[in-house]
Amino acid sequence: MPSRPSILAHAAKFLILAGLSLTAATPARAFFLDDLFSGESSRGEGRPFASPIPREVVAYHGAERPGTVVVSTRERRLYYVLGDGQALRYGVGVGRPGFEWGGVHHVTNKREWPDWTPPAQMIRRRPDLPRHMPGGIGNPLGARAIYIGGTLYRIHGSNEPDTIGQAVSSGCIRMTNNDVVDLYDRVRIGSKVIVQR
Structure with a gap:
């Protein structure tokens, strides 16, 4: 035996x-x-790749309609408005100094395990980057991408969860993969996205 x-x-x-x-x-x-x-739970606990900022339902008294996404770059938090004075709050990574931005836009597209093609501006800054990467675990866009119309930016997952709560991106809003999957399932194409500086 x-x-x-x-x-x-x-x-x-x-x-x-x-x-x-x-x-x-x-x-x-x-x-x-x-x-x-x-053993990672839906709150992102239990492993070193979890978000350092667990998502949670919080009181929210803004005037935005349910389904609106509000990104506070100062707080490094994203709020998905639920209505009835509540929102779901997520930790996010935001643009580093020189890459901050704000405005009111809308979701124009959503992709699961998206491919990544760095924009020309990023290639000029970082000529060592690949010109294209297929979607997958190692892709910088992570598990999901939510495209913000009128901008080069996305709300997307990340394979670097330690950057959540930091100002490190080239303008995109980063989330852990678990959090971006959760948000992706809630957000609709056409949803309003408000990015506050």
Whole structure:
């Protein structure tokens, strides 16, 4: 009869191979498989890749209609207005000094596991960047992207959760993958996005 360590070693090998197979086949499945093994909850707790700022329902007394997205770059928080004096608050990463912006816009597109093509301005600053990256775990846009019309910017996931709550981006609004998936499922094309400086 095989020893217990031998059985555990075979089980671990099987799980690794199964994970690699899922990663190659479908990045979205790989993301959720990763969460399953990590024990990360919907609040982003329980692993080093979790958001340092858990999402939560908070009191919100602004005049915006339910479904509006409000980004406070000063607070480094995003509010999804629920109505009845409440909003869902998320931690976000925002534009670093020199890349701050604001205004009222609308969601014009949404993508799951989006490809990334750095804009020409970014390539000029960083010629070492790839010209195109297919969507997936290693993509800087993460699990979801919500496109903000009239701008070069997106609200998107991140494979660098330690940047949440920081001013480090080139203007995009970063969220953890779990948080951007949650927001993506709530936001509709045409939703108003207010970015406050």
